[in-house]
Amino acid sequence: MPPATTNLARNVLMWFRRDLRLHDNPALLSALGQPDRIPAAQHLYPVYCLEIPTKKKCGHRRWIFLLECLHDLDANLRKLGSRLFVVRGLAPDVLPLLVQHWNVSELAVGECHEPFAVARDNDVAQQIAPHGCDFKSFPGRTLFRPQDVLARTGNGKAPLTMAAFSKIAERLPVPTPVDAPASLPSLGDDAITALRNALDPATFDALAGPQGDFSVPTIEPDGTVPELHLTTPIPAHEQSPHRGGETEALRRLDAYLSDHARVTQFEKPKTSPAAFYPNADTTILSPYTTYGALSVRTFRAGIDRVYRAAKGKHSKPPVSLLAQLYWREFFMTAGATTLNFEQMRRNPICLQTEWKCIPGETTRESHPDDYAMLDAWAEGQTGYPWIDAIMVQLRREGWVHHLARHSVACFLTRGDLYISWERGAEVFEDLLLDHEWALNRGNWMWLSASAFFHQYFRVYSPVKWGQSWDSEGVFIRKYLPVLRKMPKQYIYEPWKAPIAVQRAAGCVVGVDYPKRIVDHDVVVKVNMTKMKTSHAAQREQAAMENGDSNGGRNGTRERSGNMRDRPL
DNA sequence: CGGAAGGTTGCTCCC
DNA sequence: GGGGAGCAACCTTCC
Structure with a gap:
Protein backbone atom coordinates (compact mmCIF):
# COMPACT_ATOMS: atom_id res chain seq x y z
CA MET A 1 0.00 0.00 0.00
CA PRO A 2 1.07 3.56 -0.36
CA PRO A 3 1.73 4.36 3.27
CA ALA A 4 -1.30 5.74 5.06
CA THR A 5 -0.01 9.13 4.17
CA THR A 6 -0.83 12.27 5.98
CA ASN A 7 -1.72 15.43 4.14
CA LEU A 8 1.95 16.35 4.34
CA ALA A 9 2.96 13.61 1.91
CA ARG A 10 3.82 14.88 -1.55
CA ASN A 11 2.37 12.49 -4.12
CA VAL A 12 2.32 13.69 -7.70
CA LEU A 13 0.14 12.43 -10.51
CA MET A 14 1.64 13.37 -13.89
CA TRP A 15 -1.22 13.55 -16.34
CA PHE A 16 0.33 13.19 -19.81
CA ARG A 17 -1.64 14.69 -22.68
CA ARG A 18 0.19 16.23 -25.60
CA ASP A 19 3.60 15.96 -23.99
CA LEU A 20 4.43 12.28 -24.42
CA ARG A 21 8.12 12.59 -23.61
CA LEU A 22 10.72 12.70 -20.86
CA HIS A 23 12.89 15.46 -22.40
CA ASP A 24 11.91 19.08 -21.78
CA ASN A 25 8.91 18.19 -19.67
CA PRO A 26 8.64 20.72 -16.84
CA ALA A 27 5.47 19.13 -15.49
CA LEU A 28 7.16 15.75 -15.11
CA LEU A 29 10.24 17.39 -13.65
CA SER A 30 8.15 19.11 -11.00
CA ALA A 31 7.87 15.74 -9.24
CA LEU A 32 11.58 15.98 -8.45
CA GLY A 33 11.00 19.11 -6.38
CA GLN A 34 13.53 21.89 -5.98
CA PRO A 35 16.65 21.90 -3.77
CA ASP A 36 16.01 23.47 -0.37
CA ARG A 37 12.51 24.56 -1.36
CA ILE A 38 10.24 21.75 -2.45
CA PRO A 39 10.91 18.13 -1.49
CA ALA A 40 10.88 15.46 -4.16
CA ALA A 41 7.60 13.63 -4.40
CA GLN A 42 7.34 10.47 -2.38
CA HIS A 43 5.46 8.81 -5.18
CA LEU A 44 4.97 9.72 -8.83
CA TYR A 45 2.11 8.27 -10.86
CA PRO A 46 2.49 8.77 -14.63
CA VAL A 47 -0.97 8.54 -16.22
CA TYR A 48 -2.50 8.78 -19.67
CA CYS A 49 -6.27 8.91 -20.01
CA LEU A 50 -7.34 6.92 -23.03
CA GLU A 51 -10.70 8.31 -24.00
CA ILE A 52 -12.50 5.32 -25.50
CA PRO A 53 -14.65 5.50 -27.57
CA THR A 54 -15.13 9.22 -27.74
CA LYS A 55 -12.35 9.99 -30.21
CA LYS A 56 -14.61 9.40 -33.14
CA LYS A 57 -12.67 11.75 -35.38
CA CYS A 58 -9.43 9.86 -34.83
CA GLY A 59 -8.70 7.49 -37.69
CA HIS A 60 -6.96 4.13 -37.55
CA ARG A 61 -3.44 5.34 -38.37
CA ARG A 62 -3.69 8.22 -35.92
CA TRP A 63 -4.61 5.75 -33.19
CA ILE A 64 -1.61 3.61 -34.07
CA PHE A 65 0.72 6.61 -33.98
CA LEU A 66 -0.62 7.67 -30.59
CA LEU A 67 -0.29 4.15 -29.19
CA GLU A 68 3.29 3.96 -30.47
CA CYS A 69 4.02 7.19 -28.62
CA LEU A 70 2.51 5.69 -25.46
CA HIS A 71 4.48 2.45 -25.80
CA ASP A 72 7.69 4.43 -26.19
CA LEU A 73 6.87 6.69 -23.26
CA ASP A 74 6.13 3.64 -21.12
CA ALA A 75 9.44 2.04 -22.13
CA ASN A 76 11.38 5.22 -21.34
CA LEU A 77 9.67 5.55 -17.96
CA ARG A 78 10.49 1.94 -17.17
CA LYS A 79 14.17 2.61 -17.79
CA LEU A 80 13.90 4.97 -14.81
CA GLY A 81 12.09 2.40 -12.67
CA SER A 82 8.67 3.88 -13.30
CA ARG A 83 5.95 3.12 -15.84
CA LEU A 84 2.92 4.57 -17.56
CA PHE A 85 -0.61 3.88 -16.35
CA VAL A 86 -3.01 3.99 -19.27
CA VAL A 87 -6.39 4.57 -17.68
CA ARG A 88 -9.42 3.92 -19.84
CA GLY A 89 -11.92 6.74 -19.49
CA LEU A 90 -12.53 10.46 -19.67
CA ALA A 91 -10.18 12.53 -17.56
CA PRO A 92 -12.86 14.29 -15.48
CA ASP A 93 -14.35 10.87 -14.67
CA VAL A 94 -11.25 8.88 -13.85
CA LEU A 95 -8.71 11.32 -12.43
CA PRO A 96 -10.70 12.08 -9.26
CA LEU A 97 -10.78 8.34 -8.52
CA LEU A 98 -7.02 8.02 -8.95
CA VAL A 99 -6.33 11.13 -6.91
CA GLN A 100 -8.50 9.85 -4.10
CA HIS A 101 -7.21 6.29 -3.92
CA TRP A 102 -3.56 7.08 -4.57
CA ASN A 103 -3.68 9.93 -2.09
CA VAL A 104 -2.38 12.40 -4.66
CA SER A 105 -1.62 15.92 -3.50
CA GLU A 106 -0.63 17.45 -6.84
CA LEU A 107 -1.82 16.80 -10.35
CA ALA A 108 0.80 18.08 -12.82
CA VAL A 109 0.08 18.79 -16.50
CA GLY A 110 1.59 20.47 -19.51
CA GLU A 111 -0.59 23.44 -20.29
CA CYS A 112 -3.06 23.25 -23.19
CA HIS A 113 -4.71 26.33 -24.70
CA GLU A 114 -7.57 25.10 -26.86
CA PRO A 115 -10.89 26.38 -25.49
CA PHE A 116 -12.21 22.85 -25.05
CA ALA A 117 -9.01 21.77 -23.29
CA VAL A 118 -9.15 24.76 -20.97
CA ALA A 119 -12.75 23.89 -20.08
CA ARG A 120 -11.81 20.24 -19.49
CA ASP A 121 -8.87 21.21 -17.29
CA ASN A 122 -11.04 23.56 -15.26
CA ASP A 123 -13.49 20.71 -14.81
CA VAL A 124 -10.76 18.35 -13.61
CA ALA A 125 -9.31 20.98 -11.28
CA GLN A 126 -12.71 21.44 -9.64
CA GLN A 127 -13.28 17.71 -9.31
CA ILE A 128 -9.99 17.00 -7.57
CA ALA A 129 -10.03 20.01 -5.27
CA PRO A 130 -12.34 18.35 -2.70
CA HIS A 131 -9.75 15.58 -2.37
CA GLY A 132 -7.14 18.10 -1.34
CA CYS A 133 -5.34 17.87 -4.65
CA ASP A 134 -3.87 20.88 -6.45
CA PHE A 135 -3.99 21.24 -10.24
CA LYS A 136 -0.61 22.53 -11.42
CA SER A 137 0.06 23.36 -15.05
CA PHE A 138 3.47 23.92 -16.61
CA PRO A 139 4.69 25.32 -19.94
CA GLY A 140 6.10 23.21 -22.74
CA ARG A 141 3.38 22.74 -25.33
CA THR A 142 4.27 26.00 -27.07
CA LEU A 143 7.16 28.45 -27.35
CA PHE A 144 4.95 31.32 -26.24
CA ARG A 145 1.81 31.46 -24.16
CA PRO A 146 -1.10 32.90 -26.16
CA GLN A 147 -1.77 35.34 -23.34
CA ASP A 148 1.78 36.68 -23.57
CA VAL A 149 1.41 37.27 -27.30
CA LEU A 150 -1.96 38.93 -26.87
CA ALA A 151 -0.60 41.23 -24.19
CA ARG A 152 1.68 42.78 -26.79
CA THR A 153 -0.71 43.30 -29.69
CA GLY A 154 -2.11 46.59 -28.51
CA ASN A 155 -5.71 45.70 -29.30
CA GLY A 156 -6.01 42.46 -27.36
CA LYS A 157 -6.62 40.48 -30.53
CA ALA A 158 -4.44 37.79 -32.03
CA PRO A 159 -2.23 38.97 -34.91
CA LEU A 160 -3.58 37.90 -38.29
CA THR A 161 -0.36 38.14 -40.29
CA MET A 162 2.97 36.45 -39.73
CA ALA A 163 4.76 39.79 -39.98
CA ALA A 164 2.79 41.10 -37.02
CA PHE A 165 3.24 37.86 -35.12
CA SER A 166 6.98 37.67 -35.77
CA LYS A 167 7.47 41.20 -34.54
CA ILE A 168 5.97 40.18 -31.21
CA ALA A 169 7.69 36.80 -31.10
CA GLU A 170 11.11 38.35 -31.62
CA ARG A 171 10.62 40.38 -28.43
CA LEU A 172 9.46 37.47 -26.28
CA PRO A 173 12.04 35.52 -24.27
CA VAL A 174 13.39 32.36 -25.88
CA PRO A 175 12.25 29.44 -23.71
CA THR A 176 15.00 27.19 -22.40
CA PRO A 177 14.29 23.45 -22.60
CA VAL A 178 14.85 21.43 -19.45
CA ASP A 179 16.72 18.14 -19.26
CA ALA A 180 15.08 14.75 -19.04
CA PRO A 181 15.07 13.42 -15.50
CA ALA A 182 17.94 11.08 -14.56
CA SER A 183 15.71 9.36 -12.06
CA LEU A 184 12.10 9.49 -10.94
CA PRO A 185 10.24 9.08 -7.64
CA SER A 186 9.01 5.56 -7.12
CA LEU A 187 5.55 4.29 -7.83
CA GLY A 188 3.51 3.17 -4.91
CA ASP A 189 4.54 -0.45 -4.40
CA ASP A 190 1.08 -1.69 -5.11
CA ALA A 191 -0.64 1.12 -6.90
CA ILE A 192 -2.78 -1.32 -8.82
CA THR A 193 -3.79 -3.24 -5.71
CA ALA A 194 -4.84 -0.02 -4.04
CA LEU A 195 -7.27 0.63 -6.87
CA ARG A 196 -8.46 -2.95 -7.02
CA ASN A 197 -9.30 -2.87 -3.33
CA ALA A 198 -10.99 0.50 -3.47
CA LEU A 199 -13.09 0.18 -6.63
CA ASP A 200 -15.87 -2.20 -7.46
CA PRO A 201 -14.66 -4.91 -9.86
CA ALA A 202 -16.57 -3.65 -12.91
CA THR A 203 -15.18 -0.14 -12.52
CA PHE A 204 -11.67 -1.45 -11.98
CA ASP A 205 -11.84 -3.68 -15.06
CA ALA A 206 -13.12 -0.81 -17.19
CA LEU A 207 -10.28 1.47 -16.09
CA ALA A 208 -7.47 -1.09 -16.18
CA GLY A 209 -8.04 -2.58 -19.64
CA PRO A 210 -8.06 -6.22 -20.77
CA GLN A 211 -4.76 -7.12 -19.07
CA GLY A 212 -5.98 -5.65 -15.81
CA ASP A 213 -2.72 -3.74 -15.45
CA PHE A 214 -3.26 -0.35 -17.16
CA SER A 215 -0.87 -1.30 -19.95
CA VAL A 216 -0.83 0.38 -23.36
CA PRO A 217 -3.24 -1.31 -25.79
CA THR A 218 -1.48 -3.81 -28.01
CA ILE A 219 -0.95 -3.11 -31.71
CA GLU A 220 -0.99 -6.38 -33.62
CA PRO A 221 1.55 -6.92 -36.44
CA ASP A 222 -1.25 -6.59 -39.00
CA GLY A 223 -2.06 -3.13 -37.67
CA THR A 224 -5.23 -4.10 -35.86
CA VAL A 225 -5.93 -2.95 -32.30
CA PRO A 226 -8.57 -5.31 -30.93
CA GLU A 227 -9.15 -3.33 -27.75
CA LEU A 228 -10.08 -0.24 -29.76
CA HIS A 229 -12.17 -2.26 -32.21
CA LEU A 230 -9.76 -1.34 -35.01
CA THR A 231 -10.12 -4.73 -36.63
CA THR A 232 -9.38 -4.03 -40.30
CA PRO A 233 -5.89 -5.32 -41.10
CA ILE A 234 -3.57 -2.88 -42.84
CA PRO A 235 -1.39 -4.49 -45.51
CA ALA A 236 2.31 -3.80 -44.99
CA HIS A 237 2.58 -1.51 -48.01
CA GLU A 238 -0.34 0.57 -46.77
CA GLN A 239 0.98 1.14 -43.27
CA SER A 240 2.28 4.58 -42.48
CA PRO A 241 6.07 4.86 -42.63
CA HIS A 242 5.97 7.26 -39.67
CA ARG A 243 6.53 5.49 -36.37
CA GLY A 244 5.43 7.24 -33.18
CA GLY A 245 7.45 7.88 -30.07
CA THR A 338 -10.93 33.67 -31.23
CA LEU A 339 -14.56 32.85 -30.59
CA ASN A 340 -15.97 29.92 -32.57
CA PHE A 341 -12.61 29.45 -34.27
CA GLU A 342 -13.48 26.00 -35.59
CA GLN A 343 -16.52 27.04 -37.61
CA MET A 344 -17.69 29.67 -40.07
CA ARG A 345 -20.82 30.88 -38.32
CA ARG A 346 -20.36 33.34 -35.46
CA ASN A 347 -16.61 33.29 -36.06
CA PRO A 348 -15.54 36.95 -36.04
CA ILE A 349 -12.54 36.51 -38.34
CA CYS A 350 -14.20 34.22 -40.88
CA LEU A 351 -15.71 35.10 -44.25
CA GLN A 352 -19.37 34.17 -44.50
CA THR A 353 -20.20 32.53 -47.80
CA GLU A 354 -22.63 29.94 -49.08
CA TRP A 355 -20.51 26.83 -49.14
CA LYS A 356 -22.08 23.50 -49.86
CA CYS A 357 -22.29 20.93 -47.03
CA ILE A 358 -22.14 23.43 -44.15
CA PRO A 359 -22.40 21.41 -40.90
CA GLY A 360 -25.80 21.83 -39.30
CA GLU A 361 -27.28 23.41 -42.41
CA THR A 362 -27.43 20.62 -44.96
CA THR A 363 -27.37 16.84 -44.64
CA ARG A 364 -26.50 13.86 -46.81
CA GLU A 365 -30.23 13.28 -47.15
CA SER A 366 -31.12 16.83 -48.13
CA HIS A 367 -28.23 17.32 -50.58
CA PRO A 368 -26.94 13.91 -51.69
CA ASP A 369 -25.17 15.25 -54.78
CA ASP A 370 -23.11 17.74 -52.77
CA TYR A 371 -22.02 15.07 -50.32
CA ALA A 372 -21.15 12.73 -53.18
CA MET A 373 -18.68 15.37 -54.33
CA LEU A 374 -17.27 15.64 -50.80
CA ASP A 375 -16.87 11.86 -50.67
CA ALA A 376 -15.15 11.78 -54.05
CA TRP A 377 -12.63 14.32 -52.79
CA ALA A 378 -12.09 12.55 -49.47
CA GLU A 379 -11.58 9.17 -51.16
CA GLY A 380 -9.25 10.40 -53.89
CA GLN A 381 -11.80 9.91 -56.67
CA THR A 382 -12.00 13.38 -58.22
CA GLY A 383 -10.50 12.33 -61.54
CA TYR A 384 -7.66 14.84 -61.11
CA PRO A 385 -4.60 12.63 -60.53
CA TRP A 386 -2.63 15.26 -58.62
CA ILE A 387 -5.48 15.76 -56.15
CA ASP A 388 -6.28 12.07 -55.84
CA ALA A 389 -2.65 11.03 -55.35
CA ILE A 390 -2.33 13.49 -52.46
CA MET A 391 -5.48 12.16 -50.84
CA VAL A 392 -4.21 8.59 -51.19
CA GLN A 393 -0.92 9.58 -49.58
CA LEU A 394 -2.83 11.31 -46.78
CA ARG A 395 -5.05 8.29 -46.20
CA ARG A 396 -2.17 5.82 -46.24
CA GLU A 397 0.62 7.69 -44.51
CA GLY A 398 -1.18 10.28 -42.37
CA TRP A 399 1.12 13.00 -43.63
CA VAL A 400 1.37 15.06 -46.81
CA HIS A 401 3.48 18.13 -47.58
CA HIS A 402 2.06 21.46 -46.51
CA LEU A 403 1.73 22.68 -50.09
CA ALA A 404 -0.04 19.47 -51.06
CA ARG A 405 -2.55 20.30 -48.34
CA HIS A 406 -2.92 23.68 -50.02
CA SER A 407 -3.73 22.06 -53.33
CA VAL A 408 -6.42 19.70 -52.07
CA ALA A 409 -7.91 22.26 -49.68
CA CYS A 410 -8.19 24.89 -52.39
CA PHE A 411 -9.79 22.27 -54.64
CA LEU A 412 -12.43 21.31 -52.07
CA THR A 413 -13.35 24.90 -51.26
CA ARG A 414 -12.93 28.09 -53.27
CA GLY A 415 -11.11 26.50 -56.21
CA ASP A 416 -13.42 23.81 -57.48
CA LEU A 417 -16.09 22.15 -55.33
CA TYR A 418 -17.12 25.13 -53.18
CA ILE A 419 -17.68 22.81 -50.22
CA SER A 420 -17.44 24.05 -46.63
CA TRP A 421 -13.90 24.16 -45.28
CA GLU A 422 -15.26 22.67 -42.07
CA ARG A 423 -15.91 19.41 -43.96
CA GLY A 424 -12.35 19.34 -45.19
CA ALA A 425 -11.12 19.98 -41.67
CA GLU A 426 -13.15 17.01 -40.43
CA VAL A 427 -11.52 14.72 -42.98
CA PHE A 428 -8.05 16.01 -42.12
CA GLU A 429 -8.77 15.59 -38.41
CA ASP A 430 -9.51 11.95 -39.06
CA LEU A 431 -6.45 11.27 -41.18
CA LEU A 432 -3.56 13.53 -40.16
CA LEU A 433 -1.02 12.10 -37.72
CA ASP A 434 -0.06 15.70 -37.03
CA HIS A 435 -3.59 16.95 -36.49
CA GLU A 436 -3.61 20.03 -34.26
CA TRP A 437 -7.01 21.60 -33.80
CA ALA A 438 -5.90 25.22 -34.13
CA LEU A 439 -3.52 24.61 -37.03
CA ASN A 440 -6.00 22.51 -38.92
CA ARG A 441 -8.95 24.87 -38.57
CA GLY A 442 -6.75 27.92 -39.12
CA ASN A 443 -5.13 26.56 -42.25
CA TRP A 444 -8.51 25.56 -43.67
CA MET A 445 -9.67 29.13 -43.20
CA TRP A 446 -6.46 30.27 -44.87
CA LEU A 447 -6.78 28.05 -47.93
CA SER A 448 -10.47 28.74 -48.39
CA ALA A 449 -9.64 32.47 -48.23
CA SER A 450 -11.95 32.77 -45.22
CA ALA A 451 -9.42 34.31 -42.84
CA PHE A 452 -5.70 35.23 -42.69
CA PHE A 453 -5.43 34.97 -46.48
CA HIS A 454 -7.88 36.84 -48.67
CA GLN A 455 -6.58 36.87 -52.24
CA TYR A 456 -9.24 34.50 -53.47
CA PHE A 457 -8.35 35.21 -57.10
CA ARG A 458 -5.11 33.27 -56.62
CA VAL A 459 -6.28 29.74 -57.25
CA TYR A 460 -4.21 26.59 -57.44
CA SER A 461 -4.75 24.63 -60.63
CA PRO A 462 -5.26 20.91 -59.91
CA VAL A 463 -3.19 20.30 -63.03
CA LYS A 464 -0.58 23.02 -63.44
CA TRP A 465 0.56 23.38 -59.86
CA GLY A 466 1.58 19.75 -59.44
CA GLN A 467 3.08 19.73 -62.91
CA SER A 468 5.36 22.61 -62.01
CA TRP A 469 6.89 20.48 -59.24
CA ASP A 470 6.92 17.05 -60.85
CA SER A 471 6.53 17.12 -64.62
CA GLU A 472 7.27 13.39 -64.90
CA GLY A 473 4.44 12.47 -62.55
CA VAL A 474 6.62 10.39 -60.22
CA PHE A 475 4.41 11.28 -57.26
CA ILE A 476 1.20 10.36 -59.07
CA ARG A 477 2.65 7.06 -60.28
CA LYS A 478 3.63 6.11 -56.73
CA TYR A 479 0.24 6.71 -55.15
CA LEU A 480 -2.02 5.96 -58.13
CA PRO A 481 -0.52 2.81 -59.66
CA VAL A 482 -3.40 2.63 -62.13
CA LEU A 483 -1.77 5.58 -63.91
CA ARG A 484 1.72 4.11 -63.73
CA LYS A 485 2.02 3.60 -67.47
CA MET A 486 0.33 6.84 -68.58
CA PRO A 487 2.68 8.97 -70.74
CA LYS A 488 3.93 12.06 -68.94
CA GLN A 489 2.12 14.47 -71.25
CA TYR A 490 -1.22 13.03 -70.05
CA ILE A 491 -0.40 11.97 -66.48
CA TYR A 492 -2.01 15.11 -64.99
CA GLU A 493 -4.90 15.12 -67.50
CA PRO A 494 -5.60 11.51 -68.50
CA TRP A 495 -8.97 12.45 -70.03
CA LYS A 496 -7.03 14.24 -72.76
CA ALA A 497 -5.19 11.09 -73.76
CA PRO A 498 -6.44 9.46 -76.99
CA ILE A 499 -8.35 6.31 -76.19
CA ALA A 500 -5.63 4.20 -77.80
CA VAL A 501 -3.11 5.72 -75.41
CA GLN A 502 -5.42 5.08 -72.46
CA ARG A 503 -5.82 1.44 -73.51
CA ALA A 504 -2.09 0.99 -74.02
CA ALA A 505 -1.49 2.40 -70.54
CA GLY A 506 -4.05 0.04 -69.06
CA CYS A 507 -6.04 2.97 -67.73
CA VAL A 508 -9.24 3.93 -69.50
CA VAL A 509 -10.81 7.02 -67.97
CA GLY A 510 -14.32 6.25 -66.78
CA VAL A 511 -13.46 2.56 -66.39
CA ASP A 512 -10.13 2.15 -64.59
CA TYR A 513 -9.91 5.70 -63.25
CA PRO A 514 -12.73 8.20 -62.58
CA LYS A 515 -13.79 10.89 -65.00
CA ARG A 516 -13.10 14.30 -63.52
CA ILE A 517 -16.00 15.41 -61.33
CA VAL A 518 -15.76 19.09 -62.38
CA ASP A 519 -14.16 21.09 -65.16
CA HIS A 520 -11.72 23.30 -63.28
CA ASP A 521 -11.55 25.99 -65.96
CA VAL A 522 -15.33 26.42 -65.80
CA VAL A 523 -16.02 26.20 -62.06
CA VAL A 524 -13.11 28.37 -61.00
CA LYS A 525 -14.75 31.39 -62.64
CA VAL A 526 -18.12 30.67 -61.06
CA ASN A 527 -16.53 30.24 -57.64
CA MET A 528 -14.54 33.45 -57.89
CA THR A 529 -17.78 35.30 -58.57
CA LYS A 530 -19.33 33.72 -55.48
CA MET A 531 -16.41 34.90 -53.38
CA LYS A 532 -16.65 38.37 -54.80
CA THR A 533 -20.38 38.49 -54.07
CA SER A 534 -19.87 37.32 -50.50
CA HIS A 535 -17.26 39.98 -49.86
CA ALA A 536 -19.57 42.65 -51.24
CA ALA A 537 -22.46 41.43 -49.08
CA GLN A 538 -20.22 41.43 -46.05
CA ARG A 539 -19.00 44.96 -46.67
CA GLU A 540 -22.58 46.09 -47.06
CA GLN A 541 -23.57 44.45 -43.81
CA ALA A 542 -20.64 46.03 -42.01
CA ALA A 543 -21.54 49.44 -43.42
CA MET A 544 -25.08 49.06 -42.10
CA GLU A 545 -23.88 48.06 -38.65
CA ASN A 546 -21.49 50.99 -38.54
CA GLY A 547 -23.98 53.53 -39.79
CA ASP A 548 -22.04 53.66 -43.04
CA SER A 549 -19.34 55.60 -41.26
CA ASN A 550 -16.34 53.74 -42.52
CA GLY A 551 -17.58 52.57 -45.88
CA GLY A 552 -17.28 49.01 -44.73
CA ARG A 553 -13.55 49.09 -44.30
CA ASN A 554 -12.27 46.42 -41.96
CA GLY A 555 -15.61 44.69 -42.52
CA THR A 556 -16.75 44.32 -39.00
CA ARG A 557 -19.51 41.81 -39.73
CA GLU A 558 -19.54 39.86 -36.46
CA ARG A 559 -16.37 41.51 -35.37
CA SER A 560 -18.00 44.39 -33.57
CA GLY A 561 -18.54 44.36 -29.86
CA ASN A 562 -16.44 42.30 -27.54
CA MET A 563 -16.95 38.89 -29.09
CA ARG A 564 -13.24 38.31 -29.23
CA ASP A 565 -12.66 39.48 -25.69
CA ARG A 566 -13.19 36.10 -24.15
CA PRO A 567 -11.22 34.85 -21.21
CA LEU A 568 -8.47 32.37 -21.80
C1' DC B 1 -8.56 58.88 -39.81
C1' DG B 2 -6.95 57.79 -44.46
C1' DG B 3 -4.12 55.77 -47.46
C1' DA B 4 -0.09 53.13 -48.82
C1' DA B 5 2.38 48.94 -48.33
C1' DG B 6 2.49 44.32 -47.88
C1' DG B 7 0.64 39.71 -47.60
C1' DT B 8 4.99 32.13 -46.64
C1' DT B 9 3.79 29.30 -51.55
C1' DG B 10 -1.38 31.54 -58.69
C1' DC B 11 -1.87 31.61 -63.56
C1' DT B 12 -1.18 33.32 -68.23
C1' DC B 13 1.17 35.59 -71.49
C1' DC B 14 5.12 37.67 -73.22
C1' DC B 15 9.88 38.50 -73.82
C1' DG C 1 13.08 28.24 -69.27
C1' DG C 2 13.16 32.23 -66.16
C1' DG C 3 11.62 36.64 -65.09
C1' DG C 4 8.21 40.17 -65.13
C1' DA C 5 3.72 42.44 -65.97
C1' DG C 6 -1.14 42.01 -65.93
C1' DC C 7 -4.99 39.85 -64.27
C1' DA C 8 -9.02 41.93 -60.81
C1' DA C 9 -8.99 43.14 -56.36
C1' DC C 10 -9.23 40.69 -51.03
C1' DC C 11 -7.65 42.16 -46.06
C1' DT C 12 -4.39 43.72 -42.07
C1' DT C 13 -0.88 46.48 -40.56
C1' DC C 14 1.41 50.56 -40.07
C1' DC C 15 2.45 55.30 -40.51
Missing part, protein backbone atom coordinates in the same frame (compact mmCIF):
# COMPACT_ATOMS: atom_id res chain seq x y z
CA GLU A 246 9.96 10.18 -28.41
CA THR A 247 12.88 7.93 -29.33
CA GLU A 248 12.09 8.13 -33.04
CA ALA A 249 11.34 11.86 -32.72
CA LEU A 250 14.76 12.67 -31.27
CA ARG A 251 16.46 10.45 -33.83
CA ARG A 252 14.72 12.28 -36.68
CA LEU A 253 15.48 15.67 -35.16
CA ASP A 254 19.19 14.90 -34.90
CA ALA A 255 19.24 13.53 -38.42
CA TYR A 256 17.56 16.61 -39.85
CA LEU A 257 19.65 19.12 -37.92
CA SER A 258 22.90 17.39 -38.90
CA ASP A 259 22.58 18.92 -42.39
CA HIS A 260 23.38 22.51 -41.50
CA ALA A 261 23.01 23.92 -44.99
CA ARG A 262 19.53 22.44 -45.30
CA VAL A 263 18.56 24.03 -41.98
CA THR A 264 20.01 27.48 -42.60
CA GLN A 265 18.80 27.71 -46.21
CA PHE A 266 15.35 26.28 -45.55
CA GLU A 267 12.63 28.16 -47.45
CA LYS A 268 9.24 26.52 -47.18
CA PRO A 269 7.81 27.67 -50.53
CA LYS A 270 10.82 26.10 -52.26
CA THR A 271 10.31 22.66 -50.75
CA SER A 272 8.47 20.24 -52.99
CA PRO A 273 4.99 18.88 -52.29
CA ALA A 274 5.81 16.04 -54.67
CA ALA A 275 8.75 14.75 -52.61
CA PHE A 276 7.91 11.94 -50.22
CA TYR A 277 9.34 9.93 -47.36
CA PRO A 278 12.15 9.07 -46.91
CA ASN A 279 13.28 11.77 -49.34
CA ALA A 280 10.90 14.55 -48.34
CA ASP A 281 12.22 18.11 -48.44
CA THR A 282 10.76 18.95 -45.04
CA THR A 283 11.32 17.54 -41.57
CA ILE A 284 8.09 15.53 -41.08
CA LEU A 285 8.51 16.29 -37.40
CA SER A 286 4.96 17.64 -37.07
CA PRO A 287 3.41 14.33 -35.95
CA TYR A 288 5.93 14.31 -33.12
CA THR A 289 5.35 17.89 -31.99
CA THR A 290 1.61 17.24 -32.16
CA TYR A 291 1.76 14.53 -29.51
CA GLY A 292 4.65 16.19 -27.73
CA ALA A 293 6.95 13.26 -28.49
CA LEU A 294 9.20 16.10 -29.57
CA SER A 295 9.28 19.36 -27.61
CA VAL A 296 9.01 22.44 -29.80
CA ARG A 297 11.33 24.18 -27.32
CA THR A 298 13.97 21.50 -27.87
CA PHE A 299 13.36 21.74 -31.62
CA ARG A 300 13.88 25.48 -31.45
CA ALA A 301 17.03 25.18 -29.36
CA GLY A 302 18.41 22.82 -32.00
CA ILE A 303 17.63 25.24 -34.82
CA ASP A 304 19.23 28.08 -32.86
CA ARG A 305 22.41 26.03 -32.37
CA VAL A 306 22.70 25.48 -36.12
CA TYR A 307 21.96 29.16 -36.79
CA ARG A 308 24.70 30.20 -34.36
CA ALA A 309 27.16 27.79 -35.97
CA ALA A 310 26.38 29.50 -39.27
CA LYS A 311 27.19 32.85 -37.64
CA GLY A 312 23.69 34.15 -38.14
CA LYS A 313 23.52 33.53 -41.87
CA HIS A 314 20.17 31.85 -42.39
CA SER A 315 16.76 32.27 -43.96
CA LYS A 316 14.20 34.39 -42.11
CA PRO A 317 10.49 34.31 -41.28
CA PRO A 318 8.02 33.70 -42.77
CA VAL A 319 9.79 31.01 -44.80
CA SER A 320 12.62 29.83 -42.52
CA LEU A 321 12.68 26.61 -40.53
CA LEU A 322 12.28 28.54 -37.28
CA ALA A 323 9.28 30.27 -38.85
CA GLN A 324 7.61 26.89 -39.28
CA LEU A 325 7.49 26.72 -35.50
CA TYR A 326 6.22 30.30 -35.44
CA TRP A 327 3.35 29.32 -37.73
CA ARG A 328 2.33 26.73 -35.17
CA GLU A 329 2.36 29.39 -32.47
CA PHE A 330 0.55 31.82 -34.76
CA PHE A 331 -2.43 29.51 -35.23
CA MET A 332 -2.44 28.33 -31.62
CA THR A 333 -2.62 31.93 -30.47
CA ALA A 334 -5.50 32.67 -32.83
CA GLY A 335 -7.27 29.44 -31.91
CA ALA A 336 -6.96 30.09 -28.19
CA THR A 337 -8.37 33.60 -28.40
